[in-house]
Amino acid sequence: MPAQGRAAVGRPRRRRLRHLPAAQLAPGPDDGPGAGRRHRRADPRRARPGRSPLGPHRRGRRARARPRAAGHRRGRRAAVGPDRVGCDEPGGRERAEPGRRARRPARRRRGGHVSEERTVRTACPYCGVGCGLKATVAGGRLLRVEGDEDHPVNRGRTCAKPVALPSAVHARDRATVPQRRDVPDGPWRDVSWDEGIDWAAGRLRSIVEEHGPEAVAFYVSGQLMTEDYYVVNKLAKGFIGTNSVDSNSRLCMSSAVAGYKATFGSDGPLPSYDDLDESDCILLLGSNTAACHPIVWSRIKAAQARADRPCQVIVVDPRRTVTAQAADLHLPVLPGGDVPLVLGMLHAIVRDGLTDERYLADHTEGWDELRAQVDEWPVERAAAASGVDAALIEDAARRFATAGAAMTCWTMGANQSTAGTDKNRALHALCLATGQLGRPGAGPLSLTGQPNAMGGREVGGLANLLPGYRNAASPEDREAVNTFWRLPPTAAGVSERPGLVATDLVDALHDGTVKAVWIMATNPAVSLPDSAKVHEALRRAELVVVQDAYHPTETTAFADLVLPAAAWPEKAGTTTSSERRVTLMRKAIDPPGEALPDWRILARLAAALGWEDAFSWPDAAAVHAEFVSLTAGRVCDQTGITHGRLGRDGSVRWPFTTADAERADRLRRRAALTDDLPPEVLRADAEAPERAHH
Ligand code: SF4
Known part of the structure; x- marks a missing residue:
């Protein structure tokens, strides 16, 4: 497991080989959600x-x-x-x-009865970020929710979505x-x-x-x-x-499961949100994080705003979303162009000697096959296939590969695709080729959509x-x-x-x-x-x-x-x-x-x-x-x-x-x-x- 932002304890670390995506990484048609049925x-x-x-x-x-x-x-x-x-x-x-x-509890009168307000700690049921909430209830009704200051994910903050939870819980239908x-x-x-x-x-x-x-x-x-x-x-x-x-x-993250299993031998995201705080470069692909995972986005923004070591945020998205507008670099990729784009980045990284050869030798297998494929994707070809200017691909590759610690994050824009698994594996390969794994601020982190998609995978x-x-x-x-x-x-x-x-x-x-x-x-x-x-x-x-x-x-x-x-x-x-x-x-x-x-x-x-x-x-x-x-x-x-x-x-x-x-x-x-x-x-x-x- 990569670092959680704390010093490692003296526990022997097993050496495992990461299987790099090779032949199956070829770009395929991407007709978007539901295609291929x-x-x-x-x-x-x-x-x-x-x-x-x-x-x-x-x-x-x-x-x-x-x-x-x-x-x-x-x-x-x-x-x-x-x-x-x-x-x-x-x-x-x-x-x-x-x-x-x-705090002295407030009292509410309902139906002739007086009931005390009380606060119950819980979690937000809306998305996979997993923020902690405090639910205030009285008389059998949910009155309001607010962020839980003690929850390490959101530290008291929430986005707008849970505010309307009481009306949803007590809806007439x-x-x-x-x-x-x-x-x-x-x-x-x-x-x-x-x-x-x-x-x-x-x-x-x-x-x-x-x-x-x-x-x-x-x-x-x-x-x-x-x-x-x-x-x-x-x-x-x-x-x-x-x-x-x-x-x-199945519709939102089965590609992430298949991707992790293909690359690492098992499902299970490796980094944590603490790594976002530590990262020097975060590449977001297919994720409008600011709108869809707002609390995660607030941590990315905080990393980007660090005075001493600002994190570079690269966004790959066909649309100029709110997230893309706030990025240091926006790559406006054509739909279906994600894998060629990443192959082009890998090509530039290999060409410029920015791979981590020691990490590749010690912790991976299949690099030679993947490299042969990367050789076929010079930046110009990747630019033509992805619709992204070659200079932008070069810039993104250099920023990612030279960062002290770099992460890739993605969500439905990558997963909901006929080439979803390949997109996941391409993002894993970017981390593995540059040795960005197993230390603070590094690694491939899949962001899940629903509140318990992850628990479902575990059971x-x-x-x-x-x-x-x-x-x-x-x-x-x-x-x-x-x-x-x-x-x-x-x-x-x-x-x-x-x-x-x-x-x-x-x-x-x-x-x-x-x-x-x-x-x-x-x-x-x-x-x-x-x-x-x-x-x-x-x-x-x-x-x-x-x-x-x-x-x-x-x-x-x-x-x-x-x-x-x-x-x-x-x-x-x-x-x-x-x-x-x-x-x-x-x-x-x-x-x-x-x-x-x-x-x-x-x-x-x-x-x-x-x-x-x-x-x-x-x-x-x-x-x-x-x-x-x-x-x-x-x-x-x-x-x-x-x-x-x-x-x-x-x-x-x-x-x-x-x-x-x-x-x-x-x-x-x-x-x-x-x-x-x-x-x-x-x-x-x-x-x-x-x-x-x-
Ligand atoms: S980011 Fe997600 S988990 Fe956190 S408050 Fe918003 S909807 Fe709920």
Whole structure:
């Protein structure tokens, strides 16, 4: 693991070879988001009726009317903290902030009752930056949020996005009770949780019996908490036996996963935000950071404004965005020209002898192949292919290669592309060729979009993944997970057959291969590409269950069953930010009506399917404890992280092993004896020290 801005401790560093991107780095067509999907003509076949013993549901699906447009919200706007840590019940008052006097709580009168305001520490549910928030609640309502001064990511600041969270949480279209209907477009009727879950379990069981487990798919979301994400993967992959659990994160960062795995052998971003503070040159590609990751941008701007050692900011973007306008150098690349541009930069770096030959020899393999490819991309050719003036490419190459410490950062402009993985690998290669890795201020940092896209990767939340950065295609990884889950004879176990990625899932629903889809915390009827095809695919499905905090939505218009889910301040759980930082989101208020945390809904489904023992956690902390056990010895080892520790000490970056936790506890005991370490120092020291994790 590259430096976290602290001195390395005396721990042996493993020497690993970085596999450099070579032949596959060639520039390819880039048609933007959604390109490269297989387009099928509409299949006139109707879905076959299911064989549920529940007679009224034995039917083919007829066309459905479009949902009402007005008032529909696009999926869950906020889906991701109790003072009683790890508990799903709201707890007592938050402790006074360190170094501050406890403020006398305000009192609010509501419905004839007087209730005290209290503040609950949590995290922002909007983006992958992972800022800490303080949520003020009273009388069961979220009143306001503000930045958490003690959170190391944002230190009290926020962008504008979370300000409107109270109105989103208390919106009038919150789903509050399970609802089912007997025919498409028919009237909704309220049902009990038992009736809704039993009905869904019966339909799933009959579909699996008739068509096999691959006829069932789950489409989930980077808005889920890690605990929710873990449970859906365990149920679908381990017990039902379908690997078709894919996430809307597929659309935004699966290229980053594939890129890290191809270059470094494993997923997992290497630098942290602390490295932004230390860097001398930051190259941003395909990222309007100022608009989309404002708190990260504030740290980049601070580095750029350093009086003694200003950081050079290079922005590669076809548009002159706010970020580009603030850059020291803007490279207005043509769409699809990113890889030629980086190859041209590498060519100039090699030509001018600015590569770090010692680093390349000691820590990489494949450099000769990549160099042969770089030789074919003189700057003039790269300029012609990328649309960027050759002098600008030369300037960018020189600034990056001669910087004391340099980073590459990117987001959807690189990832959402048919050449997304190549763009990621090109940005890795730029760091490796110049030895910009494994020290403060250096390295390739992928910025994630959704609040818990990273946590989803850790629990195996894509069709090709298993928990702990394992791969569904690996017999050893399947065996390890099956063994850990102690599967009963009725469980199918992780299948060797690959699961369907999001866009292929739409095709499979369309052609009838997949009969049932369970959708959680996302609104694919508007967010997946080719909406008309998605709508038709959902119409053809035999069973559509939507688990969401809001109803109606464009997607619940196609549902047979809607299950009300708790939103982010209504349940406990964890999220992981772009820099591997895990933050506890405490439960602050009760969910509306009968809404439940997503993982509890899935646990009810598992029980109805006959697997209650394996899904009988008492609370989210227990779910989390089971998940982190699966990370033992893995790159993303989180075995030292518990809800209790996060609640007491604050957020922590992984890897954080049980040994790291013991070390942090020794520091805490020593501090208690000497009373000389403030909490923020303890918190920083509690984080994992520098190590090589790839
Ligand atoms: S930068 Fe992202 S995580 Fe931070 S306050 Fe804004 S939306 Fe929330």
